[in-house]
Amino acid sequence: MTPIASYPGFAAARRTRRIIAVAVTIFLIACMVFARAALPARLLSSAAVSPAAPAAGYVAGVLDNRLAIYIAGQEKPALVTDIDIRTLPNADQAALRAGLPVASDEALAHLLEDYGS
Numbered sequence: 001m002t003p004i005a006s007y008p009g010f011a012a013a014r015r016t017r018r019i020i021a022v023a024v025t026i027f028l029i030a031c032m033v034f035a036r037a038a039l040p041a042r043l044l045s046s047a048a049v050s051p052a053a054p055a056a057g058y059v060a061g062v063l064d065n066r067l068a069i070y071i072a073g074q075e076k077p078a079l080v081t082d083i084d085i086r087t088l089p090n091a092d093q094a095a096l097r098a099g100l101p102v103a104s105d106e107a108l109a110h111l112l113e114d115y116g117s
Contacts, residue, residue, distance in 0.1 A: 018117070025112045029105055032058075032069070032078050058102040060111055067096065067115055069108065083115050 059070045061077070062085055068077035085093050092115070102108045 021116055022113065025109060025116070028079055029109055029112075032071070032108075033105060035078065057104060058108050060096055060100040060102055060108075062093075062096050067112075069102075069112075072101070081112065081116070083112075088115060 057072055058078075059072055061068050061070055063077055063080050065085055067081045067083040067085055069079040069081070070076075071078050085096055088096070100111075102111055
């Protein structure tokens with residue numbers, strides 16, 4: 001029996017899916033950055049951020065067993081992905097359940113790419 005990876009077009013389809021996933025990730029990050037920039041300055045002041053909030057710009061967490069991205073200090077997620085955290089290693093699941101600080105947009109893009117593939 002021939003493995004599926006040897007069929008013609010399999011590599012191209014896989015590459016296309018990856019390109020689409022990366023493009024969607026970049027689009028979502030751009031939307032989050034735009035939304036954050038559009039918030040009034042008073043909402044971004046230190047008084048609006050809870051004292052327990054990390055210094056990072058984002059926090060990766062869990063909502064209904066899916067990877068969720070929060071803007072640091074906010075209770076509602078800015079993004080809920082289709083990534084089921086139950087498919088991740090136990091250590092990653094524990095870190096996400098505790099709240100994983102994400103320092104920058106680039107780090108967020110890497111996190112989404114790593115967990116999404």
